[in-house]
Amino acid sequence: MEKLLKKPLIYLFLVGCLGAQQVFAQTKQGGKPISPDLFGIFFEDISYAADGGLYAELIQNRSFEYTPADRYGWNSFTAWEYVTKGFGYGAISVESQLPIHANNPHYARLTIEEPGQEGIGLQNNGFDGIPIKKGEQYNFSLFTRLLSATPIPLSVQLRSRKGDVYGEVSLNADAKEWKKGSGVITAGVTDDSAVLVITAKERGSLDIDMVSLFPVKTFHGRANGLRADLAQTIADLKPRFMRFPGGCLVHGDGLGNMYRWKNTIGPIEERKEQRNIWSYHQSMGLGYFEYFQFCEDIGAKPLPVVAAAVSCQNSGGTWRIGGTGQKGLPMDEMQDYINEILDLIEYANGPATSTWGAKRAAAGHPEPFHLEYLAIGNEDKQTPVFRERFKLIENAVKQKHPEITLIGTVGPFPAGEDFEAGWKFANENALQVVDEHYYEKPEWFLEHKHRYDSYNRSKSKVYLGEYASRGNTWFNALAEAVYMTGLERNGDVVRLSSYAPLLARTGHTSWNPNLIYFTGTTITRTPNYYIQHLFSNNAGDRYYAGIVSLDNEVNTGASCVKDSKTGDIIIKLVNAGENKVKAKASIASLVAPHANAAVTVLTENTTGKNAPAVAIATSQLEAGKVINYEVAPRSVVLIRVPAKK
Numbered sequence: 001m002e003k004l005l006k007k008p009l010i011y012l013f014l015v016g017c018l019g020a021q022q023v024f025a026q027t028k029q030g031g032k033p034i035s036p037d038l039f040g041i042f043f044e045d046i047s048y049a050a051d052g053g054l055y056a057e058l059i060q061n062r063s064f065e066y067t068p069a070d071r072y073g074w075n076s077f078t079a080w081e082y083v084t085k086g087f088g089y090g091a092i093s094v095e096s097q098l099p100i101h102a103n104n105p106h107y108a109r110l111t112i113e114e115p116g117q118e119g120i121g122l123q124n125n126g127f128d129g130i131p132i133k134k135g136e137q138y139n140f141s142l143f144t145r146l147l148s149a150t151p152i153p154l155s156v157q158l159r160s161r162k163g164d165v166y167g168e169v170s171l172n173a174d175a176k177e178w179k180k181g182s183g184v185i186t187a188g189v190t191d192d193s194a195v196l197v198i199t200a201k202e203r204g205s206l207d208i209d210m211v212s213l214f215p216v217k218t219f220h221g222r223a224n225g226l227r228a229d230l231a232q233t234i235a236d237l238k239p240r241f242m243r244f245p246g247g248c249l250v251h252g253d254g255l256g257n258m259y260r261w262k263n264t265i266g267p268i269e270e271r272k273e274q275r276n277i278w279s280y281h282q283s284m285g286l287g288y289f290e291y292f293q294f295c296e297d298i299g300a301k302p303l304p305v306v307a308a309a310v311s312c313q314n315s316g317g318t319w320r321i322g323g324t325g326q327k328g329l330p331m332d333e334m335q336d337y338i339n340e341i342l343d344l345i346e347y348a349n350g351p352a353t354s355t356w357g358a359k360r361a362a363a364g365h366p367e368p369f370h371l372e373y374l375a376i377g378n379e380d381k382q383t384p385v386f387r388e389r390f391k392l393i394e395n396a397v398k399q400k401h402p403e404i405t406l407i408g409t410v411g412p413f414p415a416g417e418d419f420e421a422g423w424k425f426a427n428e429n430a431l432q433v434v435d436e437h438y439y440e441k442p443e444w445f446l447e448h449k450h451r452y453d454s455y456n457r458s459k460s461k462v463y464l465g466e467y468a469s470r471g472n473t474w475f476n477a478l479a480e481a482v483y484m485t486g487l488e489r490n491g492d493v494v495r496l497s498s499y500a501p502l503l504a505r506t507g508h509t510s511w512n513p514n515l516i517y518f519t520g521t522t523i524t525r526t527p528n529y530y531i532q533h534l535f536s537n538n539a540g541d542r543y544y545a546g547i548v549s550l551d552n553e554v555n556t557g558a559s560c561v562k563d564s565k566t567g568d569i570i571i572k573l574v575n576a577g578e579n580k581v582k583a584k585a586s587i588a589s590l591v592a593p594h595a596n597a598a599v600t601v602l603t604e605n606t607t608g609k610n611a612p613a614v615a616i617a618t619s620q621l622e623a624g625k626v627i628n629y630e631v632a633p634r635s636v637v638l639i640r641v642p643a644k645k
Helices: 002-006 008-018 020-029 050-054 228-235 288-298 331-349 355-362 384-400 417-428 442-447 474-489 527-537
Strands: 080-083 089-095 107-114 120-124 130-132 137-146 152-159 165-173 179-186 191-200 204-215 241-244 301-306 373-376 405-409 433-439 461-468 494-499 503-505 516-518 523-525 548-550 556-562 569-575 581-586 595-604 614-623 626-631 635-641
Touching: 050 228, 050 503, 089 120, 107 120, 120 204, 137 152, 137 165, 152 179, 165 191, 191 204, 228 288, 228 516, 228 523, 241 288, 241 494, 288 301, 288 331, 301 331, 331 355, 331 373, 331 384, 373 384, 384 405, 405 417, 417 433, 442 474, 461 474, 474 494, 474 527, 474 556, 474 569, 527 595, 527 614, 527 635, 548 556, 548 569, 556 581, 569 581, 569 626, 614 626, 614 635, 626 635
Parallel strands: 241 301, 301 373, 373 405, 405 433, 433 461, 461 494, 503 516
Antiparallel strands: 080 120, 089 107, 107 204, 120 191, 130 191, 137 179, 137 204, 152 165, 152 191, 165 179, 516 523, 548 581, 556 569, 569 635, 581 626, 595 614, 595 635
8 A cells, every 4th residue: 555655546547447445455465366267169060160160070961950941041961962873873862760770860861773884872072072192090980780781892982073983992881770880091292172982782771860070190099080281270269168069050040949958968869960050050069078178188178158048039030930029938847957957067066976977978078078158048138038047047057056057147238238137137136147249340449448447356257158250351340359458457357258159160150250261171260369369378467557557448458367377477569549659667676677678569461362361470679677578569479578587
């Protein structure tokens, strides 16, 4: 207190920005504690983010479950072709009498009346083609059931669209009950649009289902795993948490389309597929086990989102005609639904001897996944139907699992009726954390960089679960960077944040902008990605006010945090304007004098079409008691000063 009184101007500045209580706490402890989980990621199966994206399966519609309900014009043979070259003939049909499992009701029946010179069979075209690399190996598998008297040899080939053979494996259909066959195909060439062809060269009849092709080199070598390069691009962000599996995907397009986590675990042939609210299909190959495992592999805390027992208020509206809007599960079904959520927590955290912990162990993970967060609902309309069901779920979870941090929701916008009603409900019920969402123009983010300065620290914390500035230009990224310095400044009330959406397959986007765009062979990191990468890779757990000053507060932002694990002081300077800005950082009390600081500068890359979106320059400077730095227009500067020795 005496030191503060000797510097009244600094004291008044700090009180104005933080409030007296925060200033005293910061002075006493050396900075104020902020959330160590501030920067994370949000994964939703939108724009082919899962099937055809992060999930490494290369076969589309592998179990013949596509229907016109998924998308107009689709059917059980979408992405498949009937192959009858070489004067062969027979018949192909889709059947459902005796499936592998009730959750997987459809399969293909192939009858070979005359195999001809090349046999007859099926060709799968993948997702915009099947990308293969010369010398790489691919795990192939399928289920067959023999209907005729004698075994039927099968040839499985990777081919060009013109018919050139790139690699092959041979199998036999020889069992009267469903039987899995597998083999490894080595690609002889590189081709970004190959096809897979299964042919039978003897007369007979058989059933085929669950045709699968995976690169052997998945992320971390996981079976039923993830696309290695795309998963690594996400891992490079070093997210503190991952929210999954949605989004609007969670509460779905009507009650019958709600995402039910139990349908996504166990053997893939027993998982229950369904249409996607974004008008395509979910194989559920990327299910809850795989989500938890990916979180563990990248060091991110899992943050699953479950529906609050209501459907999306937009059900049938934005996506379909004649929808119902928000509807709640019947009250006589609520206890079963609550038990489903409690079972999820047991699946994640229970011992291997528990009912659901045993299922996790059977999948290959006897140790718990250490679930800390659980979100209930997703930008739901604040209605009595929603609130009644939310409270039933929240009370049950809190009673049985008080160790879990529950996250509520306050609608899809940064203001308005649902936002106000959601916060009122949160305050009345003392919710731990609430989820805010907003997509706005970049100018909005610049104008609202102080949004959280005035939030009440004694009430619900904030998870900024979805935000983006409606574009992927460098200016969009700069506006988000300015805003993110405000998230760090308010990291005592903003506990979590994640840009959205994360992934989009080029040519199949349901929403724009996105953080990462991809095709079967390419990955495009947007300018926004580089900003998220910089902040997440240089996060802290203590914030220092009054350390950094700028001579222009318009379209600029600055923050100073400490990473307690390394002891480093991390300064971020953002200038989204068109003129130079002078920054001054008084760090004498935080670091050793004359420390050798690392400097990273991000600017727009204008060198060419195929160049990365952002230019990154690194250098060093000697950090004395004061750092004076001139921030160039439209740039982001990171100064990382090593710990005191």
